Amino acid sequence: MVTAVTAPVAGEVPRAGRGRWREEEARAEVAPFPGNGGAAGAGTGAGTGAGAGAMSRGSGRRLVLHVDLNNTVVVADTVSGQGPRAALNSFLSTVTWGRAGAAGEWQWVSDRPSLRPPCPGALSYYSHHGRDPAFTERGPGRRFRSLHARHLQLLEWPGRPHEVLSVQGDPSKRCHLLLPSFLRLLDALHRDGLAFAVIFRTFGTDLPRALRAVSCALQGQHPQFPALRDVALPVDLTPGQIRCSKREAVLTRGAERLSTREDARKLYNYFSSFEGIGGFQDHFDWWARNQFSSRGGKPLWIDPHDSSVHHIFIDDNIRLDDADTIVNPQVFSERGSHSARRVPTSELYDVCLVQTDLLQAIADQDYFLRCVRRCEENYDRYLSCREEDTASQRWDGR
Numbered sequence: 001m002v003t004a005v006t007a008p009v010a011g012e013v014p015r016a017g018r019g020r021w022r023e024e025e026a027r028a029e030v031a032p033f034p035g036n037g038g039a040a041g042a043g044t045g046a047g048t049g050a051g052a053g054a055m056s057r058g059s060g061r062r063l064v065l066h067v068d069l070n071n072t073v074v075v076a077d078t079v080s081g082q083g084p085r086a087a088l089n090s091f092l093s094t095v096t097w098g099r100a101g102a103a104g105e106w107q108w109v110s111d112r113p114s115l116r117p118p119c120p121g122a123l124s125y126y127s128h129h130g131r132d133p134a135f136t137e138r139g140p141g142r143r144f145r146s147l148h149a150r151h152l153q154l155l156e157w158p159g160r161p162h163e164v165l166s167v168q169g170d171p172s173k174r175c176h177l178l179l180p181s182f183l184r185l186l187d188a189l190h191r192d193g194l195a196f197a198v199i200f201r202t203f204g205t206d207l208p209r210a211l212r213a214v215s216c217a218l219q220g221q222h223p224q225f226p227a228l229r230d231v232a233l234p235v236d237l238t239p240g241q242i243r244c245s246k247r248e249a250v251l252t253r254g255a256e257r258l259s260t261r262e263d264a265r266k267l268y269n270y271f272s273s274f275e276g277i278g279g280f281q282d283h284f285d286w287w288a289r290n291q292f293s294s295r296g297g298k299p300l301w302i303d304p305h306d307s308s309v310h311h312i313f314i315d316d317n318i319r320l321d322d323a324d325t326i327v328n329p330q331v332f333s334e335r336g337s338h339s340a341r342r343v344p345t346s347e348l349y350d351v352c353l354v355q356t357d358l359l360q361a362i363a364d365q366d367y368f369l370r371c372v373r374r375c376e377e378n379y380d381r382y383l384s385c386r387e388e389d390t391a392s393q394r395w396d397g398r
Contacts, residue, residue, distance in 0.1 A: 061307060062194075062195040062196065062272075062309045063194060063195070063197070063372065064274060065196060066199050066298075066311065066314070067199070067313075067315075068202060068314060068315035069200055069204060070204055070206065070316075071356065071358050072314060072316050073182040074177060074179070074210060075087045075362070076177070077204060080133075083169060083175075084155050084169045085148075085169065086134070087133070088148055088151060088358070089132060089133050089134060089148060090131040090132065090135065091358045091359075092113060092136060093124070093126040093129070094124050094126045094316075095114060095115060095124065095359075097109050097117055097124055098110075098123065099122060100128065106128070106129075108140065108143065109121075111143060113144070125140070135148075147359075151362045152169070152175075154362050155362060156169065158223060162223075164209075164213050164221075165177055165213050165216055177209070178213050178217065179361055180225070181365045181366070181367045181368050182361075182368055183224070184368070185368040186198070187227060187231065189369075197274045198276075199271065199278055199280065200277075200280070201298050202280075203287070205281070207239040210279065211236070211239070214235055215237065218235060218277075233277050234275065234277070235277045236278040238278075239279050239281060240256070240280040242280050242281070243286070244283045244296070244299065248261035249299050251270065253278070264332075264338060264339055265301075265303075265332070268301035268303060268340075271311065272308075272311070282298040283296075287326070293323045293324070294322040294325045294344075295322075295342070297325060297327045298313070298315070298328065300313050300329050300353075302329060302332070302340075307383065310375070311352055312354060314354040314356055315353075316358055318349075319345065319355065320346055322345055327353060328342060329342070329353060331343050348382075350374055350375060351379055351382050352375065354371045354372075354375065
């Protein structure tokens with residue numbers, strides 16, 4: 001018998017503001033969005049856009065979206081050779097939970113995938129067995145085979161294949177390269193009249209393909225999003241790099257080169273003024289050398305004193321455990337400061353950091369839009385907390 005649990009479900013947007021709010025702020029916390037309360041992969045299909053479209057635009061400040069590729073907006077991985085089927089299996093192995101029995105056999109504690117452990121002592125399948133590209137095809141993972149099949153079907157490309165925008169799935173099947181929910185986000189932000197930029201941030205080698213794909217979509221070549229031709233965002237097809245060490249982070253792209261050695265604000269200003277869509281390969285070896293912790297993760301700089309811009313990082317490997325997460329968030333605590341302090345993920349979770357729920361990103365076209373709207377609402381409150389009182393009194397980040 002599977003234990004009933006109440007943890008955030010993969011398919012739900014986790015409750016906002018994992019920083020510890022004062023009691024009255026916790027009561028004001030934004031509730032889970034309508035339509036996201038069911039079990040993961042309940043087969044509800046893509047959203048209609050009504051719910052997210054009816055939400056307020058927030059403050060209207062400029063958005064800079066740092067977006068991971070693999071298992072965030074691209075369900076495939078050329079580095080590992082995983083197509084959509086294997087990539088979706090790998091993700092499912094990270095959001096399903098159990099524990100080893102007395103004889104060493106695997107025992108599930110929940111039949112509902114979730115981004116966080118459903119109960120004390122629960123282990124994700126991948127933490128015990130590793131990521132499994134055939135997870136639902138053998139062993140204990142077969143319990144989730146129908147869930148995998150439903151979402152794989154939702155990934156199928158409609159109509160004639162597109163050389164760039166569609167990828168090979170199963171034999172005789174083509175799948176979306178870029179998730180429709182990501183393209184829906186671009187379209188919705190444009191319709192709202194909001195100034196924004198998108199920066200792909202990946203450890204992998206898929207940047208050229210992803211940049212070409214989004215360029216094609218913005219030329220109106222996607223059959224589901226022809227109106228994207230009206231989105232006037234330039235796409236820079238030249239991938240950049242970010243390389244980190246104990247002393248500095250160095251960004252290069254073409255003739256551009258910036259370093260944080262003497263001034264961390266240089267990269268903050270660079271990203272804050274970024275125009276259009278581009279991409280950077282982050283430093284995987286540095287992350288590995290730091291035991292895959294936030295200390296070695298993809299750097300993100302936040303200045304709460306700069307109310308003109310809001311940076312949001314979206315990545316499936318963002319986790320509340322700083323020993324097992326992929327982004328290194330750094331905040332300029334003092335106005336005009338040239339050095340930033342590393343902060344716990346919990347301080348900026350659902351404020352500037354979004355852990356991708358891939359199942360929901362596949363099933364609900366409004367998913368990324370809902371995530372961004374939630375972050376906008378929480379960022380307003382985050383800034384208000386800092387302005388009204390000290391961070392330790394109102395938002396301690398634990």
